[in-house]
Amino acid sequence: MKKFIYKGFVLAALSLSLTGCDEFLTHEQEGEPSVSNFWKVEADAIAAANGLYFWTASEGITGRGMMWYENASDDMVTGRPQSGAANIKNFVLDNTRDVKENWPVMYQLIKKCNDMIKNIPSMNISEKVKNETLGQAYFLRGWAYLWLAPYYGDNGTNGGIPIVTENTPWAEIDQPRPKSVSDNYKFCIADFEKAAELLPLFKDWGEDNYGRPHKTAAWAYAAKASLYNAQYDNTYYQKTIDFCDKVIPHHDLLPNYADVFKMANNWSPEYIWSWTSSNEDGSKLPGVMLENKGWGLYNGWGYFMPTLELYREFEVGDKRRAVTMLVPGDKFTFLGNERTYYSTESASGMQFNKYMDPFRPADAIGTTVNPNGDNMTTDLSIPLIRFSEVLLWKAEALIWQGKNGDEPLNRVRVRAGLAPKTNATKADLKHERRCELAGELSGRHLDLVRWGDAQAAYSKPLHGYKTTLKKDENGQIQIDKVTEIEIWAARNFNPSVNHVMPIPINEIAKSNNLVQNKGY
Secondary structure, three states: OHHHHHHHHHHHHHHHHHOOHHHHHOOOOOOOOOOOOOOOOHHHHHHHHHHHHHHHOOHHHHHOOOHHHHOOOOOEEOOOOOHHHHHHHOOOOOOOOHHHHHHHHHHHHHHHHHHHHHHHHHOOOOHHHHHHHHHHHHHHHHHHHHHHHHHHOOOOOOOOOOOOOOOOOHHHOOOOOOOOHHHHHHHHHHHHHHHHHHOOOHHHHOHHHEOEOOHHHHHHHHHHHHHHHOOOOOOHHHHHHHHHHHHHHHOOOOOOHHHHHOHHHOOOOOEEEEEOOOOOOOOOHHHHOOOHHHHHOOOOOOOOEEOHHHHOOOOOOOOHHHHHEEOOOOEEEEOOEEEEOOOOOOOOOOEEOOOOHHHOOOOOEOOOEOOOOOOOOEOOOEEEEEHHHHHHHHHHHHHHOOOOOHHHHHHHHHHOOOOOOOOOOHHHHHHHHHHHHOOOOOOHHHHHHHOOOHHHHHOOOEEEEEEEEEEOOOOOEEEEEEEEEEEEOOOOOOOOOOOOOOOOHHHHHHOOOOOOOOOO
16 A cells, blocks of 8 residues: 555656646746646646655655754764765765755745645635645645754744745745744644644545645644744743644554564554655665665665664663664574674664664565665655654653653653653653654754753764674684774764754855855
């Protein structure tokens, strides 16, 4: 089913490009060509909605994209030498890695959503189609702004990121930055609330529409935007709790943490929102995070490898450690064979394990994994929000208000095989987020920044393993010695500059109003 859905979205976008794309892709504004041949019938609204997903499917978005910024955290390092990646991790202005694709792609997505929000309300179509298509437009517009705003906007030094709506005149598209990123978060929350009003629950979409946004996904993203805004206005902690409480009755944790990251559970009760993928299209992230050269069996790219600092964060008995990462000596299955993990390719000598399920079957290549080793998509959908994160958002909002967050936090801890906490502290919450969400697009770097912990965390070097191999009497390769080594030097994080990333310089060059973040 997931193959059909993801491929269907992309084919819809391509079909649209052959049947009226010029009208749809053109912003209907004064001075632009007429769109008189579009926005007439239900098929136009549905085609426009399907076309939105085309803009989230590029390698720079779903393959690496913002993962370069996740890679700035203390949880991971670039697994092999890349000067552009090193610059990003060291908070140096760089325009070589594909993180630069996120800004233009998200604003193109916003533009398509604006077209829909402007035109669909006046169409003479059924309320059902009108609600479903508009709901997707509001959701994905809010999602696009929220994808960018935390990384590039702040509360005054630089301001937020430009807000362009369906009512922005064409002559004023090049908008200046708002005074605060709080304006972006409030805008996102309003869009997610509208989306939640219009969209069905996930269970009511039906399997043919799995992968589209739904009501609880909209509430979850509203909770995320509220939590980010709470660092500037603490009344938003309660809003975070309220949105989480809307989500919680409709979802649940899987009993076994390892099952969350299996292809069979792409649409489990824990699912809220993900990159829908298949062995033909979707996210390359599993292959991007696979051992460089894949032990000679598949073309892994070897980026984004875990650190010893992350490994040591896990408590003794935490079931999540083995699910999250592979360290020298661990047993795992790759292309049908049990192997003992080692790496002489990875800078850290370790690998994330969460996305390995598609690589386990003997016949994986061509069935659960893309046979093209340069396009390593898989049948595993990559989570962007899981139910456990909603529980931890609620726990965080409660604890930061001085209230008791034990109940939601302990639901996550107990599943991991750990004893529940009593009167959980901020430190407990930070620990739980790190262990539960490691290696995911959950914003570890953003967490450290918004908690005020980044400067201290990044002032310490990062470590990994160097593995030395030998051959036994039968000529089989074995691990000889594993040595702890420093793999990334301590960094100078300036909290008055590096709390935001530099806006891609290509976007600055295109605009008369867009100003680079100060210090870059």
